[in-house]
Amino acid sequence: MNAITQVRRNDQPIYLDYQATTPLDPRVLEAMMPYFTHKFGNAHSRSHSFGWEAEEGVEKARAQIARLIGADEKEVVFTSGATESNNLAIKGVAEFYKDRRNHIVTTVTEHKCVLDTCRHLEQEGFAVTYLPVQQNGLVDLDRLREAVTDKTVIVSIMAVNNEIGVIQPLAEIGKICREKGAFFHTDAAQAVGKIPLDVEAMNIDLMSISGHKIYGPKGIGALYVRRRPRVRLAAMIHGGGQERGFRSGTLPTPLCVGIGEACEIAMKEMEVEAKRLTKLHDRLLKGLQSKLTDIVINGDLDHRIPGNLNISFAYVEGESLMMGIKNLAVSSGSACTSASLEPSYVLRALGVEEEMAHTSLRIGLGRFTTDHEVDTAVDELVRHVNKLREMSPLWEMAQEGIDIKSIEWAAH
Amino acid sequence: MPPLAYLDHNATSPLRPAALDAMVRVLRAGGNPSSVHRWGRTARASVDAARRQVAALVGAWPAEIVFTSGGTEANNVVLKGAGRPRVLVSAIEHDSVLRAVGSAETTIPVGRNGIVDLAALERLLATSSEPSLVSVMLANNETGVIQPVAEVVRLARTAGALVHCDAVQAAGKMPVDLHGLGVDYMSLSAHKLGGPMGVGALVIRSGAPFSGDRRGGGQESNRRAGTENVAGIAGFGVAAAEAGLSTGGLRDRLEAALLAIAPDARIHGAGAPRLCNTICISMPRVRAETQVMALDLAGVGVSAGAACSSGKVQRSAVLSAMGVDPGEAEAAIRISLGWNSTQQDIERLIAAWQELYIRVTHSDYSQARAA
Numbered sequence: 001m002n003a004i005t006q007v008r009r010n011d012q013p014i015y016l017d018y019q020a021t022t023p024l025d026p027r028v029l030e031a032m033m034p035y036f037t038h039k040f041g042n043a044h045s046r047s048h049s050f051g052w053e054a055e056e057g058v059e060k061a062r063a064q065i066a067r068l069i070g071a072d073e074k075e076v077v078f079t080s081g082a083t084e085s086n087n088l089a090i091k092g093v094a095e096f097y098k099d100r101r102n103h104i105v106t107t108v109t110e111h112k113c114v115l116d117t118c119r120h121l122e123q124e125g126f127a128v129t130y131l132p133v134q135q136n137g138l139v140d141l142d143r144l145r146e147a148v149t150d151k152t153v154i155v156s157i158m159a160v161n162n163e164i165g166v167i168q169p170l171a172e173i174g175k176i177c178r179e180k181g182a183f184f185h186t187d188a189a190q191a192v193g194k195i196p197l198d199v200e201a202m203n204i205d206l207m208s209i210s211g212h213k214i215y216g217p218k219g220i221g222a223l224y225v226r227r228r229p230r231v232r233l234a235a236m237i238h239g240g241g242q243e244r245g246f247r248s249g250t251l252p253t254p255l256c257v258g259i260g261e262a263c264e265i266a267m268k269e270m271e272v273e274a275k276r277l278t279k280l281h282d283r284l285l286k287g288l289q290s291k292l293t294d295i296v297i298n299g300d301l302d303h304r305i306p307g308n309l310n311i312s313f314a315y316v317e318g319e320s321l322m323m324g325i326k327n328l329a330v331s332s333g334s335a336c337t338s339a340s341l342e343p344s345y346v347l348r349a350l351g352v353e354e355e356m357a358h359t360s361l362r363i364g365l366g367r368f369t370t371d372h373e374v375d376t377a378v379d380e381l382v383r384h385v386n387k388l389r390e391m392s393p394l395w396e397m398a399q400e401g402i403d404i405k406s407i408e409w410a411a412h
Numbered sequence: 413m414p415p416l417a418y419l420d421h422n423a424t425s426p427l428r429p430a431a432l433d434a435m436v437r438v439l440r441a442g443g444n445p446s447s448v449h450r451w452g453r454t455a456r457a458s459v460d461a462a463r464r465q466v467a468a469l470v471g472a473w474p475a476e477i478v479f480t481s482g483g484t485e486a487n488n489v490v491l492k493g494a495g496r497p498r499v500l501v502s503a504i505e506h507d508s509v510l511r512a513v514g515s516a517e518t519t520i521p522v523g524r525n526g527i528v529d530l531a532a533l534e535r536l537l538a539t540s541s542e543p544s545l546v547s548v549m550l551a552n553n554e555t556g557v558i559q560p561v562a563e564v565v566r567l568a569r570t571a572g573a574l575v576h577c578d579a580v581q582a583a584g585k586m587p588v589d590l591h592g593l594g595v596d597y598m599s600l601s602a603h604k605l606g607g608p609m610g611v612g613a614l615v616i617r618s619g620a621p622f623s624g625d626r627r628g629g630g631q632e633s634n635r636r637a638g639t640e641n642v643a644g645i646a647g648f649g650v651a652a653a654e655a656g657l658s659t660g661g662l663r664d665r666l667e668a669a670l671l672a673i674a675p676d677a678r679i680h681g682a683g684a685p686r687l688c689n690t691i692c693i694s695m696p697r698v699r700a701e702t703q704v705m706a707l708d709l710a711g712v713g714v715s716a717g718a719a720c721s722s723g724k725v726q727r728s729a730v731l732s733a734m735g736v737d738p739g740e741a742e743a744a745i746r747i748s749l750g751w752n753s754t755q756q757d758i759e760r761l762i763a764a765w766q767e768l769y770i771r772v773t774h775s776d777y778s779q780a781r782a783a
Contacts, residue, residue, distance in 0.1 A: 015451060021444035021639065029439055036432050036608070041713075042424035047704035048713035050418060080481030080610065083628040083638030113628025113637055120627050212639060217439065219481065219610045219641025236625070239484040239508025248508055249484035250424065250603065252610025252644070322448075329449035 013327045014373045018307055018364030019162050019190060020331055024258075025215035025367065031261040032217065035254035043251050044242060054253045061260025068263040069188075069207060070198035071224050077246045078256055081221040082189035083113040084236075085208035086156075088247065089185045089223055090117045092233030093154045093206070094126055101153035101182075107131045107139055108349045110158055111187055118156070127151075135351050136300035137166035145176050152182040154206075159191035163346040163362055164299030165308025167195060174203030183231055189213050189221075193266030194274070194305045199224060205231045211255065215367060216262030220255035223247075273367060277306035280365050280374050284309055287378035292385055294398070298347055298360060309363045310347075312356040313381075315395035316388045321359065324384035328377050331362050416711045417757035421604075421750030422553050422581060422690060423715055428606035428654055428751060431647040435608060438643040445640050446629065455642045462649025466613055469652040470579065470598060471589035478614045478624075478635045479645050483580040483601035484508040486614035487547075489636075490576050490597045493622045496545035500536055500573070502528045502559070503733035504552050509578055513547075520548070526557035526681035526734050530567065537571035544573040550582035550593075554730040554746055555681035556690025558586065565594040574620065580604055580612070584655030585687045596620040602644065606751050607651030611644035659749040660688035666747070666758040667691055673766045680731060680744060689749040692731075694740045695765070698772050703745050703765075710764035712757075714747045 015023070035057055043058045045051025059073070066073040079085045094104060106118055108130045118128045129147045134140055139157060148155060155177050160167050170186060177184035184203060189210035191197060199207060207224035211217050225231050225246065239248030288295060294314035313321065318332055332344075343357035352360070363377070389395040394404055418426065438458050443451030445459050459479070467474040480486045487508040491499055499513045502520045510517070518536055521529045528548055537544065546568045551558045561577050568575045576597040579588055584605030590598055598615040602608055616622050616635070628637025670693060671677060680692040695703055700716035707714055731741040747761065 013450065015442070017444075017447060017449065017451070020447045020452070021442065023442040024439045029436070036427050036435070040424065040426040042420075042609075045420060045423050045713075045715060047701070047715050048420065048708040050416075050420070050713045051423075080485070080641070081638045084481070084626065087626050087628070087637075111628075112630075113626075116627030116637070210639075212444075217641075217643065218639055219644045237485055237488045237508075238511035238514075239488065239506065241507070241511075248488075248511070249482045250601075250609055252482075252603075252608065254608065255610045255641075255644070329447070329451055331447060331449070 013329055014377060015329045016363050016365065016369070016373070016377060017329050017331050018366035018369075019165070019213070019362060020364070021212045021218070022215045022366055023368060024217060025262060025265060027265060028216055028258050028261045032254040032258045035257050039253070041253075043253050044240065057253050058251050058256045061256045064260035064264045065209065065222050068192065068197070068267045069224060070200050072227065075224055075227050077223045077225055077243045078251055079221045079223055079247055080219055082187065082208045082210035082213070085221050085223040086111065086113045086187050087117050088233065088236050089206040089208060090114065090154060090156055091121065092236060093183055093185070093231065094121050095234035096232050097153045098126075101151050102126050103149060103151040103153060104128045105131060105144070105147050105152055105155040105182070107133055107157055109133050109137065109161055109346045110156065111162055111189070114156055114158070114187055133349055136303075137161060137164050137298075137346075137350055138300055138303060139168055139173070141169065141172050141176065144173065148176060148180040148182050150181065152180060154183045154185055156185040156187065159186045159188040159197065160194065160305050161299065161346060162190050163344055164310045164350070165190070165304045166299045167191070167303045167305060170197075170202045170204065177205075178203045190305070193263065193270060194307060196270070199226065209259075211259040211262060214259075214262045214266055217255050217258040220252060220259045222259065274306055277365055277369075280369055280371070281306040281309060283371065284363065284365070284374050284378060287375070288381060291378070291382045296356060298350060298352055307365045309365075310360060311363065312352065312360040313385050314356065314359065315392050315398060316359045316385055318359040318361070320388055321361070321384055324388065325380050328380055330364070332360065416713065417760040418713045419747050419749060419753065419757060419761060420713045420715050421753070422746060422748035424603045424609065425606045425750045426752060427608055427647065428651050430654060431607050431650040434650045435643040435647040438646045443642070445642060446631065458642055458646045459640050462645045465649035465653045466600065469583060469588065469655060470600065470615060471591055472598075472615050473618060475633070476590070476615050476618055478616060478632045479640060479648075480612045480614055480636060481610055481641070482612040483578070483599050483604070486599035486612050487578055488512040489624055489626070490599065490614055490622070491545065491547065493624055494545045494574055494576065494597065495621055495623060496543045496574060498540060498542040498544040499547065500533070500544055501547045502549065504528075504730045505547060505549055506553060506578060506580070509547050509549075520546075522733050524735050525684040526552060526555045526730070527684050528559050528564065530560065530563055533564065534567050537567060537573060544568075544571065545576060546573050547576040547578065549578040549580075550588065551579075551586065551687045552681070552730060553581045554728055555692045555734075556581070556687035556748075557681040558582070558685040558687065561593050561595065569594070581687065584652070585657045585689055590615055590617060597622075602648035602651060605651050605655045607648040608644045611641050611648045613648070657689055657751060659753055662753060662755065662758060663688055663691060663749055666762065669758075669762045670765060673762070674769050678740065680734065680736060691747040692744055693747065694743040695745070695769060695772075696740075696743060698743055698768065700743060700745050703743075703768065706768045707761065707764050710760070710767075712761045712764050714745050714761070716745055
């Protein structure tokens with residue numbers, strides 16, 4: 001276990017893509033290891049101690065997750081990840097209550113798996129309202145209030161956006177949903193362990209959680225399902241009846257233990273970590289702002305997790321910039337769609353012009369990011385942005401005071 | 413006390429050390445396979461390598477492998493995703509097949525030897541012209557009985573039906589060949605062959621219809637959304653490459669020893685071809701729970717049927733379907749060997765089983781005398 005304490009090798013480039021996935025915390029790996037080796041039993045085997053030992057690990061993890069979000073452990077269902085949790089929450093609730101209510105409310109900036117699930121339900125006959133967001137990325141509560149009716153079965157609004165890191169007003173949304181009798185589901189994959197969450201205070205009925213976004217393993221997630229007042233859902237995966245029938249399949253003990261430990265660490269360290277990340281975030285932002293003009297921060301700066309900065313560099317071609325900063329692992333949007341050249345639908349929903357959306361970068365900071373890494377990132381970015389701008393005729397014109405938008409381009 | 417004897421590999425098989433090594437490497441390397449930067453590319457390369465290894469295990473093309481969270485998910489999505497309104501399943505399928513189809517299913521009976529009744533299947537296929545999917549497992553999880561899947565495919569093809577084969581228990585314990593069998597879909601699980609829990613695969617023959625029900629990021633060529641369990645997948649790949657049990661000799665010695673101790677014991681499916689690692693045996697007059705508890709106290713882990721039925725001890729549906737009488741079914745335990753099983757393990761089981769058998773027969777004798 002000697003190398004376990006070191007996450008980054010010195011010769012590696014700098015990882016600044018913490019919203020795509022986070023490195024596994026070495027302490028999490030350590031907690032998982034016994035369940036890979038001698039505590040290998042099937043948690044559902046009731047007839048021998050191998051099974052009981054595994055079950056103990058799983059149940060401890062369930063409690064660790066519950067504590068972090070102010071829930072009861074009986075309200076936590078293990079899944080294979082946040083995508084499955086989101087699918088199960090929205091389809092499961094919609095399916096179960098479809099005879100009474102057939103309307104769903106969500107926002108245009110949700111993760112793709114929420115939007116795709118909603119589109120699928122539209123084909124099945126549900127009505128879906130896709131709320132726009134304000135220019136800062138936050139949902140307009142008045143519009144939400146208008147959109148939720150007595151036909152609305154579920155409102156699905158993410159806690160923290162994966163591209164721009166903005167935090168939605170969860171307590172206010174929860175209050176509106178409760179008043180209207182609609183269930184409130186939040187995709188909290190990017191929020192858990194980063195900001196305090198309390199399912200009671202925020203009136204959250206269902207919450208999706210991901211392991212690998214909180215320094216835990218991939219292939220595991222959880223869905224919080226409220227018991228009082230009870231939320232019911234139609235299961236998507238049937239079989240042995242594990243997870244009280246909500247989700248069949250052998251529980252992957254080491255992965256359950258891993259996400260549990262990740263929650264426990266987050267619970268202990270969230271406050272201190274957030275302060276540290278806020279400083280890093282300021283250092284990054286001030287570094288860039290002091291050395292570059294014509295940069296725009298996408299999404300609200302105040303209601304935002306400190307580990308995210310989404311920034312557009314005017315007069316720079318996004319792809320060239322990405323190619324230039326080889327030493328930095330950042331992304332141009334969400335990882336799922338990062339291979340496509342389409343500009344981000346999240347940024348477009350904020351009203352960001354296509355040109356600016358194309359030059360945006362998502363920079364994710366996290367538990368293992370250092371001052372030195374941030375400084376290096378600032379230097380690299382400044383160097384490459386300046387270099388690309390020097391080659392840009394648009395930049396030259398802008399410097400001469402010409403309004404680019406006023407130019408009438410000749411067709412070739 | 414000598415080391416414990418774990419003989420419940422059909423519930424879950426311990427992780428192979430080489431699989432763990434690969435996983436720890438991947439866990440430390442990090443990265444989301446959808447990311448473009450080098451962490452992403454490294455993770456993608458791990459997934460691709462494992463895809464080739466798993467494909468090789470079952471004679472499939474890598475592109476035919478869709479990684480899932482396990483066998484249960486694979487069984488569920490295929491029965492819905494094949495798009496056939498009529499589903500015929502054998503009576504001895506795993507719960508994840510039986511419950512996924514629910515009331516829409518038509519049950520294919522099995523014979524006393526645990527083999528699916530092909531004549532009955534032929535009749536069932538002929539009774540309806542509705543497009544059908546037939547789901548028959550390759551080997552049963554409780555008895556280890558190997559099913560005539562190639563024959564099932566032949567009958568199904570004649571009737572224009574598609575075939576799904578749950579190979580969760582068979583893969584790694586017998587040769588499996590997707591294209592040789594001719595099935596359209598196959599389910600696999602990593603942790604049954606020494607890979608990690610939380611990962612499995614649905615193999616979809618190139619050209620077979622399929623629409624997944626999980627919406628999202630378009631991973632697995634749009635067949636299964638969600639960030640890939642990279643480490644789990646890598647562990648699955650290594651376990652698949654190492655799989656290939658040869659516990660037949662050990663199993664046969666164990667069986668002979670148990671029958672020598674208890675001549676009135678019965679091995680279910682004994683007359684049929686079986687996996688080389690599984691024994692389903694009834695010790696007369698002793699309830700299965702009593703046996704597993706006594707064996708557990710002696711440091712031997714076996715089970716009273718499938719592990720997944722969440723605690724409640726029920727009579728085995730598999731044995732009922734085979735026409736085993738209830739008393740005998742309630743006395744059946746499953747012993748399943750695996751990649752790390754030893755002569756010492758089976759000796760320990762034999763000793764504990766003998767002690768229990770003598771105790772029980774002796775008390776029977778005393779009771780008879782007292783009466």
